Amino acid sequence: MLTITLREGADLGGFRQAVRRLAAARTAPDEVLWSVGAPSLFGDEAPPSEDGAPVFLPQAVGRLIETVVCHSDPERYALLHRLVWRVLNGERALLDQHADPLVHRLERLDKAVRRDIHKMHAFLRFRALPGPDGGERYVAWFEPDHHIVEAVAPFFVERFESMVWTILTPKGSLHWDRQRLMTGPPAERPDSLADDRFAEGWQRYYESTFNPARVNPTAMRAEMPRKYWANMPETAAIPAMVRSAPTRVQAMLEAEAAVPRRRMPEKAVAAMARQAPESLAELNRLIRRSEPLVPGATRAVLGEGPEGAAIAIVGEQPGDQEDRDGRPFVGPAGQLLTAALEEAGIDRGGLYLTNAVKHFKFIQRGKRRIHQSPTAGEVKHYRWWLMTELGFVRPRLVVALGATAALALSGRPVAVLRERGPMAFDGWSGFVTVHPSYLLRLPGDEERRRAQAAFVADLRRAAALA
């Protein structure tokens, strides 16, 4: 009989080393006695090169071992060794056999450890203490059932990375200084951890969120057994809460239906209906102070032009230049639009110009800000603003420049080149044509001239419709 002694606690490294040796020597589970406590059999001095060769196990087995070694059951290593032995000797899919007594037992250990980890994530409470350099540090005391202190560390580091904290338990301790995690020896329960006002506030919250009409302490204890209560300040109130519940409910049931003591706030109720912005200026204030709904975006570029304009022109979104100037259609595409309007004999100053998306969506490449087309979903985020804006301008005709504007106005994808011309938008007479930036992107001079002429012709046609 071979005796293997592993470290106290969850000795995953020791167990792995032992398993490698045992597997190499083909030692059966019945020939091994596992114990915990004294120095490890292979000792710290054993160089890694003398490890047995790695044992190849299905991932699920590896994961199960990692959890089950944390269990406080003294038989855990023997059970795991039995599992490894059987998996290596022809039962690769053993873990699928949930009805096998060994698998069943290990699954229960696994579940117990997971539950313990989960409850530690949930029920541990930090207290704030004055820290070095005037900040705060946070300290918690917790008593887990199993050796899970290291297993819970990643959760707390991830969640409270920006805080300085210490977790003390009878099975080991953790300290995080915002840079490094240090593990320490088992700790004693601290005499007292001073409560601050937040602990008091939390208790008030806990009492207030309880509904006495639904009192059900059994359900509470099933999820939050008494053993955890000692370290949770809010639980001090439980006995009184349970005791007073029936009388509180009785009082509610016996109370006569209340007659309102205050008079009905008629004016305020009537005023609620007038919440929508009442002018274009008010709407623009909303847009300006709202968060961009596309990435990039430094400011909102608002529509421009007289309310009551006969034609509203809707583009895609502001570009680099528009974003800098805060005005629509002032970049290269805007200049092209201005030229085309002139050629068509339309006064730009008499038009209302705006964009479907009010912010410049871009990604930064070095010093350049590269335009990104808004997605259909992003266009819809802006749609209410656009429609409300048009409602104030009340143009006779809305001209959509390009696919994005056409999508925003019609609510469906539009193939611009195929569908250019008059189109009914949601409540507006509309007209679809290309976006001037499309002209800028055309390769050949000839092609561009032809497209530009068609664009000018479209503008003329639109003007005639308005």
Added chain:
Amino acid sequence: MDDALIEKLGILADAAKYDASCASSGAKPRRGGKEGLGSTTGAGICHAYTPDGRCVSLLKILLTNHCLFDCVYCINRRSSNVRRARFTVEEVVTLTLGFYKRNCIEGLFLSSGIIRSPDHTMEQMMLVARTLRRNHGFAGYIHLKTIPEASPWLIEQAGLWADRLSINLELPSDHSLKAFAPEKNGGTIKAVMGQVNERIVEAKEERRRFSPAGQSTQLIVGADDATDRSVLETSGTLYQRYGLRRVYYSAFSPIPEASSVLPVKPPPLQRENRLYQADWLLRYYGFTVEEIASGGEGGMLDLGIDPKLAWALKNRERFPVDVNRADREMLLRVPGLGARAVDKILSARRHTRLRMEDLGRLSSGLRRARPFLIAADYHPVGGLTDRLDLRQRLVTPSSQLSLF
């Protein structure tokens, strides 16, 4: 945190507690890192349980319980004499961060009474979420109650900051809504649910973040005369048409300052439990509303037994089911077998013919399942499912906490 703030917290937590939703799950992973605070892991954590058995996961509070609406079932309606209070945006931020740092909560669930206007209220709530996210790098969970009467742009904005949005339908039928909540309108509520659903779906397709944990709603049970069948039909529609993540059921609970329009006696809490069980059958067990309702009488679920057992007792000809042969759909219909047990059965029976002893290790509900099963070494004697007293034999008070 001073006495006045603690006092307000008491009032505004008390005012928020009738909302049953508590989930902090389903969010995309997010972490605050060295400069921010917190994380969401997707799974959600219950940080405490109160003596009503409900979990405390989020700091569930109202921004204010002043309200211009007059919904009779609500403790905060304008005609109620309840004590009123109002938080500032900064106060809610302080409370959320303070409790979060002490590991009391997963995040914030913010709702509010309507002050000034739905838009104003919604904007204040959004401001809380925005301040938490942007000024404090808060990466915990944020659930924002959406006020359906608010302008659509506010909803577009709210989804940027929230992990979950919810709009409470409260009452399953338009006519109850009209009678009990004069300022509300079923059509408006559903339009907003539609808007939110559309944005969530689009954002998911485009890999953007917009209310990544979806939307949920709550129905109050027992305040009006709606049957369980009509409640479940409403839920079925909400799941299918609006892609809701969860429908919560809240048995109408006696409140201080109750209105005279309301029923004097609250419905049995068991009714709420049965509805939750039925809801699970609807979502995970392949049952239709019609099938679930057929287990009860007159559109109401059987309060004495769970809806799956009720259905099985009325469809005895479908049983017993052979655990070594039946398909997943049929195994899911066996009373006492949960979805997880069924999956274990399916994987285990590839390796061995399952006997009762094996099943005992695969399922904890075997006592109830037994009359409906055939195993390698077991066949219910004399057609156990034919026994008239089967219902009685299966119903003992101890077996009634299942599924939820």
